[in-house]
Amino acid sequence: MSQQLVFRSKDDHTFLLSGLDDFLMGLVAEIPKAATPGSGAEKRIFPQPTAGADEEADAEWETFVRPDLEEQFEFNRDRVALDLKSVRHAGKIGFEMEIPAANLPAWIHALNQARLCLSAAHNLGEKELESSARLHGPSGIAIFQIQFYGILQEWMLAVTKDI
Amino acid sequence: MANLSIIRNAGVDLPDIEVRDSVSTDLPWNVVVHNDPVNLMSYVTKVFVKVFGFSEAKAKKHMLEVHQKGRSIVWSGARERAEFYVQQLHGYLLLSTIEKNS
Numbered sequence: 001m002s003q004q005l006v007f008r009s010k011d012d013h014t015f016l017l018s019g020l021d022d023f024l025m026g027l028v029a030e031i032p033k034a035a036t037p038g039s040g041a042e043k044r045i046f047p048q049p050t051a052g053a054d055e056e057a058d059a060e061w062e063t064f065v066r067p068d069l070e071e072q073f074e075f076n077r078d079r080v081a082l083d084l085k086s087v088r089h090a091g092k093i094g095f096e097m098e099i100p101a102a103n104l105p106a107w108i109h110a111l112n113q114a115r116l117c118l119s120a121a122h123n124l125g126e127k128e129l130e131s132s133a134r135l136h137g138p139s140g141i142a143i144f145q146i147q148f149y150g151i152l153q154e155w156m157l158a159v160t161k162d163i
Numbered sequence: 164m165a166n167l168s169i170i171r172n173a174g175v176d177l178p179d180i181e182v183r184d185s186v187s188t189d190l191p192w193n194v195v196v197h198n199d200p201v202n203l204m205s206y207v208t209k210v211f212v213k214v215f216g217f218s219e220a221k222a223k224k225h226m227l228e229v230h231q232k233g234r235s236i237v238w239s240g241a242r243e244r245a246e247f248y249v250q251q252l253h254g255y256l257l258l259s260t261i262e263k264n265s
Contacts, residue, residue, distance in 0.1 A: 150203060
């Protein structure tokens, strides 16, 4: 990668993410999809509040609370998808995009959703995520994706007081 | 639940009342946050500050307890409030449960 990946404040209301090559741009564009829980991630994204200790309470949670959570997660994904429309190719420095400061919490949460969905779908635990030896195959790409999203999340958390 | 046998043994007439065992609902409930390898430490700290209004130092202390011990009791009290907090934490995708304080 020749260009340098940069996340910086553009003005009081906008941040700029730039220096994305084709591969990293592809990963950024994939955030909304990666943050959508498939069947492999349902259990992690929608855990039971009593972990099975009170079946009635867990069932009520599924009925009454889960729809609100789904709506919340969808809102974050939609906000990111909307901001992705500002992506433009900036010549040699690769792709860049603007992110309104007000949308950073949605980005932070969507990145978190994506990281959790990917780790659940690929059954990645602490051992796999801390090891760099398995960066091959679908699991390797997922590990890279999780780490890359983690870097973006850290950068955004560093400039955001209120999430 | 109060022990009424002492009053009965003292010869005091008590009205017929329905006595329900309310111990289980009166017990304080704990909000427990469990460790997971994906959530970032900085993220978990910020969520604790946001949801519970913890100071940065207190939020970090609980975050480290989750990380090192696998779980941390972040709040105790009435069940309804505990459920509210767990819903908030689930909204931030922190693995959390409510447990009876035994």
